[in-house]
Amino acid sequence: MKRNLRVLLGVFVAALFSGQSFAAGGSAIPEMLKAYEAEGAGNFTADGVKDLWVQEHKASDGKMRSCSTCHGTDLTKSGKHAKTGKVIDPMAISVNPERFTDPKKIKKWFNRNCKWAWGRECTPQEKGNFLTYFKGL
Numbered sequence: 499m500k501r502n503l504r505v506l507l508g509v510f511v512a513a514l515f516s517g518q519s520f521a522a523g524g525s526a527i528p529e530m531l532k533a534y535e536a537e538g539a540g541n542f543t544a545d546g547v548k549d550l551w552v553q554e555h556k557a558s559d560g561k562m563r564s565c566s567t568c569h570g571t572d573l574t575k576s577g578k579h580a581k582t583g584k585v586i587d588p589m590a591i592s593v594n595p596e597r598f599t600d601p602k603k604i605k606k607w608f609n610r611n612c613k614w615a616w617g618r619e620c621t622p623q624e625k626g627n628f629l630t631y632f633k634g635l
């Protein structure tokens with residue numbers, strides 16, 4: 499019985515550590531920045547991104563929307579999806595180590611969210627600036 503418990507604990511600890519190393523918050527950011535550079539963007543800056551985050555743009559249906567419409571303004575807190583009401587986990591790496599760890603996920607959501615919130619795709623420069631801002635949160 500005791501032995502089983504110890505084995506169980508070992509598995510639990512191993513899972514904890516492997517989980518931690520897998521989810522190094524922001525681990526996919528350098529790779530994404532390189533890809534945007536290959537598309538001609540560069541000198542990424544977090545300057546002004548805070549304002550851009552809340553800046554309202556006219557979406558394709560004429561409604562005014564921003565990134566904060568779903569993600570909120572305090573990125574260390576959960577957001578709420580404007581359409582479905584579903585909770586969106588915090589964007590800040592400091593409180594959510596799963597953030598920006600998967601290039602596919604980043605691509606997919608930049609694509610969707612920029613179109614939905616801004617009515618157009620974000621440019622490689624804008625995406626690089628966003629990620630540079632997120633990296634420091």
Ligand code: HEC
Nearest residue numbers: 564565567568579580586587597598603604607611612615
């Ligand atoms: C309609 C609601 C909504 C709006 C508006 C929105 N997002 Fe999102 N965003 C989501 C959802 C839902 C996810 C995926 C769920 C998750 O990652 O928690 C997500 C995920 C992301 C991700 C992926 C994060 C990761 O961990 O890889 C990025 C990047 C992102 N959003 C950026 C933006 C930017 C930039 C804007 C403004 C142009 C924006 N979002 C506006 C709902 C929204």
